[in-house]
Amino acid sequence: MNKEAYHPLPREVQSELDHAELAETLEAWQLSEWYCSQEPRLDDFRQMGAGMWPVIEEATRPRLTKVFIWRRVPRMTVAVALAACIALVLAVGITLTQQPTSVTAPFGEQLTHELPDGSSIVLNSGTHIQYKNNFGETSRKLTLREGEIFLNVVPSSTPFVVESFDAHTEVLGTSFNVRSWPDEINAATHVSVSSGQVRVTPVTASELAVTLVAGQSAQVRHDGQAPLVMESVQGPIQRAWVDGGFKYSDWPLGNVIEEIERRYDVEITIASPALETMSIGVLKESPEGPEEIIRDICALKDTGCDYRAVPGGFVLEKP
DSSP: OOOOOSSOOOHHHHTTOOHHHHHHHHHHHHHHHHHHTSOOOHHHHHHHHHHHHHHHHHHHOOEEOTTOOEEOOOHHHHHHHHHHHHHHHHHHHHHHHTOOEEEEOOTTOOEEEEOTTSOEEEEOTTOEEEEOTTTTTSOEEEEEEEEEEEEEOOOOSSOEEEEOSSEEEEESSOEEEEEEOTTSTTOOOEEEEEESEEEEEETTOGGGOEEEETTEEEEOOSSSSOOEEEETTHHHHHHGGGGTOEEEEEEEHHHHHHHHHHHHTOEEEESSGGGTTOEEEEEESSOSSHHHHHHHHHHSTTTOOEEEEETTEEEEEOO
């Protein structure tokens, strides 16, 4: 750690300290300065604050002697507490200014968003992403909280990273699709590459990373094995939503229904629980609305379900 102070200790404080006190106070000041030069996560800051306040209160609280005379707090303690308080105030400012930028696509809508480095990103309905306000300056890390995104990344010597609940996807310059809904049936991150190369790394096993090239896709697995890499066909299917299509192959019906709900902002009830985990395929180039997709699903031989319209949505059930 470089403990060289970025700002000098105020002369008013130095003048009140003897040699021994000055050394310890400078140590506290430099540690505070070092902390303020970092980019603390909000959770780290809260944990630091929770531990710091009891120390400050204890150091600055007046104490009573047996004859009930207030005892003066030692100058060194006051100075150290002052440095800690200043550090806390500065850290509050740093943390507030570094609150991440959040972008969310409402149900029934898709959004196109330009990132600070010039890269563009399309968010599917219901998708939520976050990134730091200084994105592109020293790093290009984007967090996909939930949802599906398609990115066109501008080339740079700074790697572009997408973090999802179970995967870490890194590129230098490419276009690719990432899907990650943590609450889905068989939830997993799915990545498909349109151009360039990406590296997909499971969060829990960095040694199982795989590199994908254009035309390949991968699904992160939770069985201790490397991500499942697939060729050509899956990629276009996974990216169909960008052009208004609705295409899924061998996908749990429950997940497909959730996608219809997000895409068209409707509510769909599956009255027969057995239908939810049934794997189906849906291939629609440009559906006019949710009922067209639901009608095709119920027409599938394997599903054999009926549907009926209700206020605000639909109900699917076995006949």
